[in-house]
Amino acid sequence: MTSDIAAILAIDGIATGAVYALVAIGTVLIFTVTRVIFIPFGDIAAFTALTLAALDAKRFPGTGALVVILACLATLIEIISLVRTGELRLLPRALFFYLVLPLAVVGIAWLTMRADPPLAVRLVLALMLITPIAPLLDRIVFRPIADGTVLLLLTVSVALHFALVGLGLLFFGPEGVRTEPLTSFSTEFAGVLISGQTMLIVIAALVFSGLLYLFFDFTLVGKSLRATAVNRTGSRLMGIRPARAGTIAYLLGSLMAGVSGILIAPVNTVFYDSGFLIGLKAFVGAIVGGMTSYPGAAIGAVGVGILESFASFQSSALKDVIVFSLLIPILIWRSLASLHSEEEIEE
Amino acid sequence: MTEMFSMTDVTVCYDNVEAVRNVSLSVEEGQIVTVIGPNGAGKTTLLMAAIGLLASRGRLVFQGNDIGRMSVEDRVEHRLCLVPEKRELFSDMSVADNLLLGSYSLRDRSGVQKTLDEVYDRFPRLKERQRQAAGTLSGGERQMLALGRALMAKPKLLMLDEPSLGLAPLIVREIFRTIASLRDLGVSILLVEQNARAALETADYGYVLETGEIVQSGPAKDLIHDKRLITAYLGGH
DSSP: OOHHHHHHHHHHHHHHHHHHHHHHHHHHHHHHHHOOOOTTHHHHHHHHHHHHHHHHTTOOOTHHHHHHHHHHHHHHHHHHHHHHHTOGGGHHHHHIIIIIHHHHHHHHHHHHHTTOOOHHHHHHHHHHHHTTHHHHHIIIIIGGGTTSOHHHHHHHHHHHHHHHHHHHHHHHOSOOBOOOOSOOOEEEETTEEEEHHHHHHHHHHHHHHHHHHHHHHHOHHHHHHHHHHHOHHHHHHTTOOHHHHHHHHHHHHHHHHHHHHHHHTTTSOBOTTTHHHHHHHHHHHHHHTTTTOHHHHHHHHHHHHHHHHHHHHHOGGGHHHHHHHTHHHHHHHHHHHHHHHHHHHHO | OOEEEEEEEEEEEETTEEEEEEEEEEEETTOEEEEEOOTTSSHHHHHHHHHTSSOOEEEEEETTEEOTTOOHHHHHHTTEEEEOTTOOOOTTSBHHHHHHHHTTTOSOOTTHHHHHHHHHHHOHHHHHTTTSBGGGSOHHHHHHHHHHHHHTTOOSEEEEEOTTTTOOHHHHHHHHHHHHHGGGGTOEEEEEESOHHHHHHHOSEEEEEETTEEEEEEEHHHHTTOHHHHHHTSOOO
């Protein structure tokens, strides 16, 4: 391997890693706030790409129908729960958040679609359509078992992923899509050609990570999310509602996954089931950060991207084997590190 | 005096075991009421039920409202606050952020900075360490932070669970002085303590909880001279 090839592979790896980093940060966010390892984040990324492709082809995406069905289900479950607890006074609020808001989003997307909007608007529409899915799934699937063990939540999360893959096939069909590049710009740096798309991916990852950092450090809502992650009982005693914190975390996480889906769509062909590998590789990245550290997850995800890039050069068939084999030493290292932290807690 | 908070015939069960049985108590406005008793008597359980972290049977009334079916968060929004035994601080976050989060439940944010300044005046040590992570504080400072964080919510009733637990005697004295001074703010206090002498010296009224039941109650100045209590809890002298 020459240094030129190594540089190309490294740049390619950083770009792929940046996409994984967005999903990994979303995964850490959801896990720390809700204790759910949200495996379907990869699916959310893939669905965003498929949604954008449908919008590009002037078709109304299946995401709309999916959101409507999920909104109706979530509303029904919320009404039953309010009747059971005798809190019917909260009904108008529940109807607004679980039914009116998601349906309004679908309605706006449907109306805007008819006006043949430019690419920038289509990007916003794709993100708008995708963001309600995870919060609605949270209400339907995870809220009733919120006090369950992490293992139970993970098991349900895996099941949910398979359900979503099935729904993906139903709503988007079996064809793969590749959207038009967001930019045709390219530049040469130290003799290596860098495409505008690659630069956009890295810049988007940096910008969104930076915005998330500002949100966590400088807003009360951001701090309340961190507080919920650090100490659930303590945060409840401050009046912070874990369910609401969870919804905000799912919204933000979906946005991150959605952005990564949009960024990856012009580079890779995305199918209804492509999300699993994206999600799983982001998960490996998140594990490097111990599932709790955002910079750790981002660095881990970029590491996974670079490793994948070099692995696919050495042996394309074995690239996933090589990436996932990385989990074994990381888990051994992590298990040793977590033993250490348990001792600290006992002190 | 008007009644701030009352529990009537409150029973709390862990599985099928009754940890607290038919407990009735009340706190008047501006009063410091203490519940003393041995380890395992159900004191912490009582406060957990009062804030809603544990389900209970019986009647809970706060400022005339039945709060029995309210969530923890709703009770906090009504300005009923608990400083738990474990403090439950946000250890990775700074002292300033911990205090700010104490005010989370306040809809009117205009007075937050003023309250923060008041908390810093009361606990200058917290101001010195405002950028430090809560997890790096000493035991006494952690208790000060837990108290300060609760004060940020402008509580009407502040429930304190074992505020002296694990602290050096000098710090204990300081904490109890602070608790007594909260009376001036018009905050009613329900104080649960194993350190019966310090608690009764600070409180207006006291209840004695043994194996989940109230066995004795009365003005704190009377209880502190009660022969049975002196032998059982006050180290007899």
